[in-house]
Structure formats: C-alpha cells, structure tokens
Amino acid sequence: MGKRILITGAAGNLGSLLACRLKEEDVCLHLLTHRKDVPSVLKEKENITVFKADLGEPGTLTEALQGVDVVVHFAGVLFRHNPEKFLSTTNTRYFNNLLDVAVVQGVKRVILISFPHVEGETTPEHPAAGRLDGTPVSVHAITRLEEEKLLFDYGRKNGIEAVSLRVGMVYGRGILMVDAARWFSRYALLGVWQKPTWIHLISTEDFLEATRAACMKEGIEGIYHIGDDGVQTLQEFLDEAAKHWHTVKPWRMPLWMINTAARFFELCSRLFGVRSPLTVDFIRIGQVSYYGDTSRMKEELLPRLKYRDFREGIGTL
Template identity: 30%
Template sequence: MDVNLGRIVITGVAGRMGATVREGLRENVGELVLFDREPVTADSDNETVHEGDINDLDALQKAFQGADAVVHLAGRPDEAPFDELLDANVKGTFTVLEAARRTGVRRVVLAGSNRVTGGYPIHHHVFPDEPPRPDGLYGVSKVAVEALGQMYADKFGLEVVALRIGSFETEPTETRHLATWLSPRDCVGFVRAALTTDNVTFAAVYAVSANARRFWDLTAGENELGYRPVDDAAGFAPGFPDDDPFWHGGPQGGAFASPESTLPHLPE
C-alpha cells in the first residue's frame, strides 16, 4: 500500500493492540505520533513520542496539532469498577474527541468492543444497527464511547469510525475465539480501512476476522469501510472440543456475561 496517511496519532500505543497497529501503519504515514502515559521510544525517524494521560486535554491538544487522524486505543480493556471505566473509557474518549474538535483533526477511529452486544444469544446474528445489549459494565462504557462518537459526528462534523473489536489475539486461545477472533493482520486491515475510506460521518462496524462460526455481521465493514477480513479461526478448531458448553447456548459474551464477572466490581 503506497498511500501516505499523513500525520496519525495513536493513543494507548504501549498496549498489545497499539504495538500491532503502530507496526502496521509505520511505513504508510508521514509521521506517527505515539501517545501513552507509559514510556515509549521512537523506533524510526517518522515517529514522535508524547507522554501523557488521555484525560489531560492540554496534553492531547499538543499531540494532536497538525494531525490528520487519531486512532484512539487507550482505556480500560476489561471489567472494572464503574468509576474506573467512566474515567478511563468514557471521560477519556470525550477528552480525545474534544481535543480532536479543537485542533481540527478530521477523523477519529475509536476502539469500541464486541461486548456492547455480548448479551445476545450465540444463535443470534447481530447487525451493528441493533440495540446495544452489553454483557457487563465494560460493555456499558463502550456503548457510551460509541454514543460520544455519534454525537461529535452529528454536532461538530468529525468523521468517526467505531470499531467493535473482537478477541484480539495472535491466535485463538479458547473456544469462544472460534467465533470472535480478530487476527493481528485483520486488526491492521480494519484500522487502515477506517483511516482511508471516503464519505464517512459515523460508522460502527464489527472488527472481527472472517470466522466461519462468527455471530456478528460483516456487511457494514465491507460497505462502509471497504474491508473484507482474510483470516479465519476455523483452522484452529481441531485444538478445541466440539462439545464445549459454550456452543450449547447462552450469551455471546460467554463468561464475560456471567454475574461472577461483574459482582467483584460492584459496590459493597
């Protein structure tokens, strides 16, 4: 791919997904701005480091100056006390979008989550425009992330793509991943497509590999972003039992949707 994506900011670049996206985009950008509260080192001449917190509006505005797009990956990645999720995921996304508005950033790619619909049963094929059915407090915070993106698109004209990230792993590590796996290659493919597609106001799409057993619809990703995933978890199926209780029914979120997943994080 020989297109130059311009000046791209990645928040949360020190995380696993951040490292993968960074590596996947590095050769196609004029400048890659690496934003994280953890120490990060520039590995090439076209990388610039900004250390800061996603709730620090001033720090974000400095990092966003002259940027063409922001890939927002920072936040809490799993179930946690609600106040922590509000701070990291909801307030953090609000601050990122507000910094983008103030600095004239054209497009923001948000790391949403498949967990916004993890309460649907596994036999239900979910389309992105169906009502949210979060499988926990984390899923609720990601519903709010999408709502903020929609509002900033409608009210302020930002171009926003919310990627409902599947199970991002090098390869599947549990039975559920045969349906939900997002490979590193497809992860970069979805992010690159979200940065380059034309005529976007707001789009929420499932970012998941082309798994034969998936229960999320990929049409929006193909129509809105022009990306069709290439990997399939089916090749790893022999490593998992066919009679796993996950396939007997229940929510798409699996263990994430159980009371035990959330109860430890509720107030005493």
C-alpha cells in the same frame, strides 16, 4: 507526507501493533503514551513522534493533536481490580476530553476501537447489527457503549467522521490474552465454564489491515463489525489452540470456581498493586456470546480475509 494519524494507547498491545503496521506507510504518526514507552523499533522512524500525555488532563493533549487528520483510540485501563469503580472515568470522561481537544484542533476522523458486546448477547444466527440501543451486562461493555454514543454525538454536532470498529477477539502470537491462555494451558491451569459461548474471531493480520483501511480510505464513517467467517465457541477455540500448542486442554470448570479465582486475583491486585489477569467483570463479559454482521467491513474495509477462520490461521498462535 500523507495523513497525520494519532494513536492513543500506542504503548499498549494492539496500539503498538497498529503503529508497527503503519510505520512504513506514507503517513506521519503521532504516538500518544502515558506511563509505558513504545517499542524501540518505533523510535527509529523519522515519520514517528512520541508524545507523553494524560487523557485526564486535556491541556496535555493539544500538542499531540495539532495537525492530526485521524485519531485511533485504544487507550484504556485493563487488568486492575474493581473496574466498576474507574471505567466510567477512564473510558467515558477521558474519551470526552480527547474529543473536546480533537474538535478544537480540527481532527477530521476519530476511530474508536470497540467490541460487539455493546449490543448485549448476539449469535451467528442473530448477529450484532450496528445498533446503539443494546443492553450490555458488563461494566466494560456498558461504558464502551457510552463512548460510542458520545463519539457519534460529537460527530453529528462537529462534522467529525465518527467510526466505531467493533472488533471480535483478536488472536495471534503477541496478543496478551492469547499468550496468557497459552501460559496457563502449559501448566494445566487453564479453565473455562461449561456453557458454550459463541465468539467472533479475527486474526491479528486481518485486524490490522482492516484498521489501516479505516485510517486511510475516504468516506469511512459509522459502525463496522470486524471479524472473520468462522463460527465457533470459546470452548472450541481454546481446545483447538491447546492441541496446536501441545499443551493441556482447558478444564471445564463450574462458574463459581472461576469467579473465586477472579476475586483472588483482584484481591492481590488491590493489596500489592499488581495486575489482575482476571476480574469478575471479565468473567461477566466473557460469558456473553458475541458475533457481528461483517458485511460493511467486507464492502468498505477488507474485501478479502487472509484467514477465513481460526483453523486457517491457527499457525499464527
């Protein structure tokens, strides 16, 4: 058996997709979950072990990390009201706990799934370049940048190969945000602000292949921007997606109206304990244009994209 790989948040959207991608590889997979369970297809493989643990309780992580070569960290809390009140804990402190136990267990590489927003506003003309001194504006991006800094500090001090994959927007069937957009569009409820917002996209298949390479290849270390060759705005992507779905084109809406909807969802989340598909901080991070320099990705992880832009991959939506 080859490498032993731990995936945190393995019951979540992207974490479970990566586990399904790796299950046929010559690896031993440790899947870390908290409350949710992993898809049943992942329980049928002899090379997969599922561990229930709590990142807030370091003692629960020891068994899952024993003998592990590579950690891929997805775990986090989304779709809950008032993220500014908990993200510094669920992102930074919980990740600190994971790193502490990883060091003790001799883990060789830790891969953090991040995003280009940590550098603040970036565009195709001025892409994110792998810096750690950005000035992000949303709580999600601020705390993720803190995670990155923590990871590279641990790497320097403990000899861990520290890897940050700054992933653009992943699109494809089964991606929660895309599926939600399709549902809202079907009922003429999908809206977007008027100001054009540049976004960097990557298909599900290309994202999974790049992440697989980050797990399996030797000498992988540092910051990699994961994205395709396309240049488009969020508005253009949603318009084309609705056309492909044969649903209603998203409305161009004033920002105050979208923020009002986000506050309503957050209120419902707080009162009834349900998920909040929108938060004010989601809107704040969504308005930030983001685009990354993918040269390192192409040189070391993914020399050839399956879908060069979303128009080639629109059939996967």
